[in-house]
Amino acid sequence: MTAFSPTRRGFLAGGAALIIGAHLPVGNKMAAKAATGPVDLNAFVRIGEDNTVTVIVKHIEFGQGPFTGFATLVAEELDADWSQMRAEHAPADTATYQNFAFGIQGTGASTAVRNAFTQMRQAGAAARAMLVDAAAREWGVSADEITVANGVISHTGSGKTAQFGELVATASESTPPAEPKLKDPAKFKLIGKEEIRRLDSAIKTTGEAQFTLDVYRDDMLTVVVAHSPWINGKVASVDSSAALAVDGVEKVEQIPTGVAVYARNTYSALKGRDALLIDWDLSEAETRSADEQLEEVAAAARDGDGVVAETYGDLNAAFENAAQVIEAEYRLPFLAHAPLEALDGVIETRGDAAEIWMGSQMQTVDQMVTSDILGIPLENVAINTLLGGGSFGRRAQYDGQFAQELAQVAKAGGEGIYKLVWTRSDDIQGGYYRPLAVHRHRAALDETGRIIGWDNKFATESIMGGSAFEAVIQNGVDPFSIEGSIHKPYDFGAFEARWVRTDSKVPHLWWRSVGHSHTAFANEVFLDEVLQRQGKDPVQGRLELLGDKSPRDRRVLERVAEMANWQGVQGANGKAYGVALHPSYDAHFAYIAEVSEVEGEPRVHKVWVAADVGIAVNPDVVKAQIEGGLGYGLSAALFNEITFAEDGRIEQENFDTYRLLRINEMPEVEIDLAVNTEKPGGIGEAGTPPIAPAVSNAWRILKGEPVRRLPLVRV
Amino acid sequence: MTDLTINGKDVSLDVPGDTPLLWALRDNLRLTGTKFGCGVAQCGACTVMVDGMPVRSCITPVEDLEGSDVTTIEALEGPEADAVRKAWVDLDVPQCGYCQSGQIIAAATLLTEIPQPTDEDIDFAMAGNACRCATYVRIRKAIHNAAKILEA
Numbered sequence: 001m002t003a004f005s006p007t008r009r010g011f012l013a014g015g016a017a018l019i020i021g022a023h024l025p026v027g028n029k030m031a032a033k034a035a036t037g038p039v040d041l042n043a044f045v046r047i048g049e050d051n052t053v054t055v056i057v058k059h060i061e062f063g064q065g066p067f068t069g070f071a072t073l074v075a076e077e078l079d080a081d082w083s084q085m086r087a088e089h090a091p092a093d094t095a096t097y098q099n100f101a102f103g104i105q106g107t108g109a110s111t112a113v114r115n116a117f118t119q120m121r122q123a124g125a126a127a128r129a130m131l132v133d134a135a136a137r138e139w140g141v142s143a144d145e146i147t148v149a150n151g152v153i154s155h156t157g158s159g160k161t162a163q164f165g166e167l168v169a170t171a172s173e174s175t176p177p178a179e180p181k182l183k184d185p186a187k188f189k190l191i192g193k194e195e196i197r198r199l200d201s202a203i204k205t206t207g208e209a210q211f212t213l214d215v216y217r218d219d220m221l222t223v224v225v226a227h228s229p230w231i232n233g234k235v236a237s238v239d240s241s242a243a244l245a246v247d248g249v250e251k252v253e254q255i256p257t258g259v260a261v262y263a264r265n266t267y268s269a270l271k272g273r274d275a276l277l278i279d280w281d282l283s284e285a286e287t288r289s290a291d292e293q294l295e296e297v298a299a300a301a302r303d304g305d306g307v308v309a310e311t312y313g314d315l316n317a318a319f320e321n322a323a324q325v326i327e328a329e330y331r332l333p334f335l336a337h338a339p340l341e342a343l344d345g346v347i348e349t350r351g352d353a354a355e356i357w358m359g360s361q362m363q364t365v366d367q368m369v370t371s372d373i374l375g376i377p378l379e380n381v382a383i384n385t386l387l388g389g390g391s392f393g394r395r396a397q398y399d400g401q402f403a404q405e406l407a408q409v410a411k412a413g414g415e416g417i418y419k420l421v422w423t424r425s426d427d428i429q430g431g432y433y434r435p436l437a438v439h440r441h442r443a444a445l446d447e448t449g450r451i452i453g454w455d456n457k458f459a460t461e462s463i464m465g466g467s468a469f470e471a472v473i474q475n476g477v478d479p480f481s482i483e484g485s486i487h488k489p490y491d492f493g494a495f496e497a498r499w500v501r502t503d504s505k506v507p508h509l510w511w512r513s514v515g516h517s518h519t520a521f522a523n524e525v526f527l528d529e530v531l532q533r534q535g536k537d538p539v540q541g542r543l544e545l546l547g548d549k550s551p552r553d554r555r556v557l558e559r560v561a562e563m564a565n566w567q568g569v570q571g572a573n574g575k576a577y578g579v580a581l582h583p584s585y586d587a588h589f590a591y592i593a594e595v596s597e598v599e600g601e602p603r604v605h606k607v608w609v610a611a612d613v614g615i616a617v618n619p620d621v622v623k624a625q626i627e628g629g630l631g632y633g634l635s636a637a638l639f640n641e642i643t644f645a646e647d648g649r650i651e652q653e654n655f656d657t658y659r660l661l662r663i664n665e666m667p668e669v670e671i672d673l674a675v676n677t678e679k680p681g682g683i684g685e686a687g688t689p690p691i692a693p694a695v696s697n698a699w700r701i702l703k704g705e706p707v708r709r710l711p712l713v714r715v
Numbered sequence: 716m717t718d719l720t721i722n723g724k725d726v727s728l729d730v731p732g733d734t735p736l737l738w739a740l741r742d743n744l745r746l747t748g749t750k751f752g753c754g755v756a757q758c759g760a761c762t763v764m765v766d767g768m769p770v771r772s773c774i775t776p777v778e779d780l781e782g783s784d785v786t787t788i789e790a791l792e793g794p795e796a797d798a799v800r801k802a803w804v805d806l807d808v809p810q811c812g813y814c815q816s817g818q819i820i821a822a823a824t825l826l827t828e829i830p831q832p833t834d835e836d837i838d839f840a841m842a843g844n845a846c847r848c849a850t851y852v853r854i855r856k857a858i859h860n861a862a863k864i865l866e867a
Binding site (some may be wrong): 046062063064065108197198200201202203204205206207209210214216266339340341387388390391392406424610620621625627630631632634635655656660661662668669 | 787805829841848853
């Protein structure tokens with residue numbers, strides 16, 4: 001896990017102190033209270049008289065499973081029964097609910113379980129100790145003689161038993177232990193158990209689950225904003241007379257990001273927006289075509305010096321002594337995240353306070369930008385984090401992009417309550433894409449065909465550059481731009497990865513698996529090409545390069561070959577088999593994809609996955625994230641690309657032109673999850689990187705020509 | 716004014732006739748289980764039942780629904796819906812959950828028409844419902860499991 005913390009630069013002035021440290025905040029334990037209502041035993045655990053245990057989750061739930069994961073960690077140490085567990089989002093409170101990997105409150109980089117594994121266990125253990133103390137006091141027995149199991153507190157000698165709810169009022173007066181004692185992992189009853197079910201499935205089958213779009217208030221206006229169809233286009237002039245004539249439209253205001261239409265309902269707002277006549281000022285806009293932009297990045301990869309991200313061995317000697325040198329270039333497009341719930345938010349302003357309801361993925365940033373734009377104290381900005389309808393990186397913006405627009409809408413609208421709704425075109429055309437990337441790879445081979453040197457120079461934007469997280473850039477190297485190009489599991493003898501930083505007017509953002517989303521593709525496709533040209537089997541050839549450098553990667557590769565009954569790349573049935581191996585987020589993955597050609601397109605029939613993610617808190621959630629991460633990556637590998645027309649206008653607008661993977665295109669997925677006690681890896685993103693190279697490697701076999709560009713299906 | 720039945724209740728919708736059913740359900744009736752995903756019938760998140768058939772509410776104007784019987788996820792019931800919901804929860808199908816109202820309506824309709832669907836039947840019936848979390852492996856399995864529940 002990359003530990004990084006933001007500087008205030010880029011965030012805007014004013015605000016909360018950022019406290020970093022792996023302490024357990026218990027200081028806000030509620031004062032002794034009457035025996036009514038639920039009790040917060042610490043900042044993460046609330047127990048009701050009805051015996052429900054609610055875990056206050058500092059990470060947003062958008063499907064990746066922190067509600068269930070954190071509840072599992074707390075329940076394990078609390079010895080609760082799974083049926084009594086509940087979860088809800090924490091309020092915006094950086095000091096209490098920071099992500100230890102970030103130093104702010106936020107979710108991302110697959111850090112949820114990794115940053116809070118111990119913290120949540122401590123929270124559960126502390127609450128347990130307080131309940132035991134309460135029982136000891138009420139029953140007049142020694143705490144040492146009290147046991148807890150499945151949500152029942154017992155004292156064998158006296159025969160007394162109690163459920164949590166009966167003791168919680170007394171427990172609220174107990175002193176939490178300074179160092180809560182944690183269980184021996186050998187005694188885990190919930191962590192690592194396949195049969196634990198998600199807490200949020202039932203409400204997601206009935207329509208009950210509350211997303212931001214579902215927030216309604218009687219006095220609320222719905223707002224849509226007309227955004228420029230060019231990146232960085234500004235409003236030159238607007239004629240809003242027709243919009244204002246639409247029934248239900250209350251007002252139209254120009255804001256920094258476009259023209260906001262305020263209406264009594266969504267359809268009126270949309271009709272009003274359609275009726276706006278806007279001239280766009282393109283003087284600062286990106287008006288170049290996609291090809292021009294890509295050529296610029298390709299030229300940077302070819303001609304730029306860049307900075308060394310990693311180097312070992314004598315690369316010059318390797319290439320001087322090489323019997324053969326193989327080189328290739330790989331190009332990757334802009335990608336939109338396209339969560340199914342596009343960005344949205346509700347804000348209410350009254351005097352010098354604001355309350356926000358949104359799928360906030362970086363509460364600290366969203367709180368800061370709101371405070372700044374509205375000119376109100378940071379502590380007066382309350383954020384209610386709601387379930388997010390997907391994110392894949394999009395709900396987390398280093399600059400609080402969406403919260404800024406929401407605050408601007410509130411500022412221009414005056415005191416009141418506003419729901420800002422983005423439509424699909426706002427989302428697809430809104431920038432904040434996975435940036436373009438161009439990789440150049442060179443391999444030096446000796447006369448026996450063995451790889452003796454490997455050189456990877458690539459160009460892409462800095463993910464963190466210019467943001468509040470710029471401090472992570474050390475010696476000119478942005479770890480989020482280059483991740484996956486370094487610390488490879490293979491031993492190449494001599495190696496260098498060199499990054500050329502490019503800039504673009506098109507705002508970039510982390511996209512599920514960030515740097516790995518391009519490095520894994522280029523690395524593993526090039527390696528596969530080299531192995532093929534040397535007549536080597538892709539599994540055997542990789543195993544030879546792994547040597548004993550990376551035992552966990554070796555094991556998943558050997559395992560996946562077993563699972564797929566590996567017989568080589570050519571199937572007898574017109575199908576081809578592609579291999580990829582790529583570790584990320586402290587997790588190790590090997591894929592084999594079975595692919596055929598159907599109507600000119602790749603059809604992926606089955607993917608075998610061998611994974612080692614360390615301790616899997618919820619193995620079934622991990623498997624779901626692998627299935628989903630793989631499908632998300634496959635959608636991009638096959639179909640997804642944001643392009644710009646000759647005049648710079650973004651060409652995609654909705655799912656008819658930004659094609660999503662469908663159920664008939666989803667492969668069967670067979671997963672083997674290693675069981676071990678290694679520290680937990682991140683699971684929200686690591687399943688995405690290996691699918692593009694695995695499928696591309698099979699596609700090369702089927703088509704008999706190299707794959708040098710994504711997506712595979714280009715319009 | 717459009718008179719129709721929504722979730723078993725007679726409703727008079729006082730909205731402009733070209734208003735998509737999606738927004739009338741959400742903004743006027745606060746039936747928020749039906750979701751907005753694309754607005755152009757490309758994703759299926761807005762799927763509701765109209766006279767027993769799955770319909771994309773985002774492109775269905777209210778004025779076309781005079782006298783129709785609309786059922787949303789909130790009131791979807793019957794043996795197929797029950798079986799689908801049980802199979803969905805047993806397998807933990809949803810991730811973010813945003814598309815799942817539409818998925819469940821489409822799946823329940825499929826099982827009403829084809830009680831024991833093949834994989835090809837599932838592909839055909841469900842391909843219009845996009846899931847960005849790609850929960851498709853579990854959707855397929857859950858539909859087969861729901862069919863088994865119905866058979867028992």
